[in-house]
Amino acid sequence: MSSDSFANLCIFHIMDGLRDGLSHFSHTSRAALLYAINPGDPIRIYDPQELMRGHEPMLKKVFVDSENWKQGAAHLEQTRLIEIVKSKSLELSGLITCGARSKSIFYQRWFTEHHPDMCSTGPTESWLEYAALLLSQDFATQNILRIDSSGHLLREYSTHAVRDYIVDQRNRVMGWDTQLRVYPILDAVLGISKTKEEGAWARGDLIFIEPSELNGIEYLAKFPENERPELKNHKHVRKLLQSVELSGRKLVSDGKKVVGIANCSCTDNSITAHFRGEFGFLYLSSTPVCSFADAQFSATNYRPNLVQLEEILLELNMDPNDRHSMFQIVNKLVSSAGHRSHGCTLVLDFNDPPVNIAGQSLEKPLDLREPEMRALTRSLTKLDGAVHIGKDLRLHGFACLLDGRAVSGENRARGARFNSALRFTAEQDNMVVIVVSADKPVSIIQHGVELTARCDWQQHFACVSTPPKLEDWINE
Template sequence: MWEHQSLFRVSAQLFAEGTFNLLDRNLRPEVFLLGLAQGREEDDPQSVVVEPTSLRYSPAEFAGIKTLAASFEASDLSPRDNVYHLHPQDHDRIEKQHWYELVCKATDQVLQSIVARRGENRRCFCSTPLSLNGYLVVVVLQLAADTYNSYYTLPGKPGPNRTCSLPHAAVLEFLHECTRALREADTADNEQPVLDRDYNEVLRGAGRRLMLRVSPGNAHGLYDACLGVAALRHEGDEGRGTMLLGRRQHAAIVPVLTLETPVPLRDHRSIRKLLELTEGSTGLVSDAAHVFGLGHLVPENAPQYEPLATVHFTNHYGWELRHAGHTLMRVVSNTPRLPQGKVQADNFDRVIRQVFPDIDDAGVAYLWELALEASNQSHGTMLCITAGAKPEAERLRRQCFRVVPRPMTPPVLRQATSIDGAVMIEPSGVCYAIGVILDGQATEKGDSSRGARYNSAVRYTSSSPYPCLAIVVSEDGWIDLLPSPQHAAVAQPVVNAAGH
């Protein structure tokens, strides 16, 4: 298609990994390019180009996309043909854009069919085609379907301008950035598309898209207004409170106190002061442009009930966007993230039995209770379950606090994890050391993008002579189950999907 297509595809792949790994590493993004020759018949072997050529999909599988798009156009009953455009260039531009949208729809349908036929655990997204050197170039992004679908989505059919979740908003922002880079390459002299946007900035753009979706009115400044309010203190206290997003006099909102003059949402200091009035289910009522007063939702069994989006200010620089009791997005220091992960019972049960085959149901339930307590630590911690807890506590005596052996309980674990280092217990639950600084040989399974806690756990479990499982809770909300590979059937780190 063009000289630097391989370079762009690799850049887009790295760009996708950098962006989506900040949300959930289990999304496993994969990017490839699809080129449809504009001047060739579909039976021509060169009519479809796939980059990379080593992709598991063959060009022949996409040969019927333009025919399918034409069939969509023939069945299109919209009144768009009745619109008269004064300037012929406007008419051509609109017709071309409509055709590109049909090609995008056809490409998506073909991809879904291929994935379903092969039984792949992939969710496909594709960009609107861009004309480049005689080809319609489509950027295709695939994510792990089970992980993507595990997050709560807003009701209604998603679309290019109608996001349903933070991962979906990030997909739209990513594809938009790829299309921008391709468009600039088409006009640049060197023809080398540049994808150099900061990953966190991509997620901020996704957060703004999501706020637009849940807003009842003009919400172009809603995301930044929430940032401004969360950054302020009132008489030294952090901002805590709730804001309901609904149109004025919404039937599902019971007014408690109505302001005579609505306060603009851009007046951050006034909004921060009014936030002190909120308590429990009663919050500020806003249409994303102004705050009208205080109110609360009617009960769920009321006929006029409707789930509304709410913004919960949790701490200094921190707030959350929720809908119908589900957290859509957490924002910390202007950085959108998905809700904190929780260890899933079935996943934990599977992994713990692989590492310790002799453990019984009561033992699994006991360790599960401890794992839940560890996952609730917001500052990050680590629980190391190893068959060699006693000799390892002796070996690491200079880099831990050895304790008189005792069965660990959730309340004691909560206290023991308040200091740095791991809590080391046997599969029976007996604790031998706290504040353990784990060691181990360097391994290729390390991840430079993760912190010291995660990488030390990887090194320890990879080189431990005893069966062991490390539960790593990071400060950013990630929770990893790291089994010792030589004692488990699954050697890869197991990252739990976010709970809701």
């Protein structure tokens, strides 16, 4: 096999594993790579799913019109296997990036999507760093027998990415002098999260404190040293969480055992698992790292993604204060329905006056700027049918029936709420319908089209030819 063919296969397998792993950790994700194998080589781009389209001016400025990206590589022969390259000039909108240099590859820079509902970009950045490391190793070893193993490693890297990010951040704060082992903590968090107690999922906070800092905590209750529950006994810890559920109290652990119960705050290097029933969040100090559910870590922050609604509201002729209030009202209703897992349908009517919709009308519309009316509306979303909200920020009806003729975008797998909204908006002007499914996906529908629909990117099964030079790709 020629060196070019080997390089192309290495890049393909690592890209494929990276993209698949990130898509499971967050949402469907694309990835791209810029690289130059030798100092004198032109920089090339491998972007099979057009992630970098739209960023050509910045790429041309940094990599074609300038050679500053080559600086700092003179000491590569004396350095370790790989060196991560930070670059403030590549803060591209909507992208997460990581650059690296090594003896085997002069320069590489990886890109992937920055989804708007991420808890943190940290684990994803660690994922990209690991991709750069594996590509450097594969180029250095030239071992054809393990050419696809790097892709498998990246595909299953979720827990390792979370661990690597936490370790890196804690090392920056306190150096290498730590007794907390992160892998057992992550295993315990996932184990507890999938353990029910009397049919209920875990709720409450479990905080992991450096053993050297435990004596500075004022405990409400502290267990004798020889009777402290083992962290690996997930069932026992799950039972203990009931003592801190729906309170400001926390279970305190040294990473091996549960030490006691306290009202302590997080420290600069503490790790906290915040269990919230079916899902939860992992924090480093007071900063969210990731979420967890179904015994897996993920990037989502479980907040409704209403970016498309923001764009629609900005295009409307509305008072800025009313626009802001409308968004906040909808956001709270959607969040409430999602967290309570009952789902709902919201009809936002921007007609003046609002149209009549079959359902339970009101003698006097409810002013949703009043907290009590908003609380009532949250309860009304539990009823079958849609709630009808006008541009005047008032509730005009509930238990509304949405009907219309069949449209081409219907999806039988999505149920009656979704398909009724498609039919209704296809025949109504100045209407936006928001459908919240019981399992939390949020769909924003206008003119019979789901604005939140995701594209299924075409799968590539080989990197057959050498990727093009960046300059040629820009000029295409």
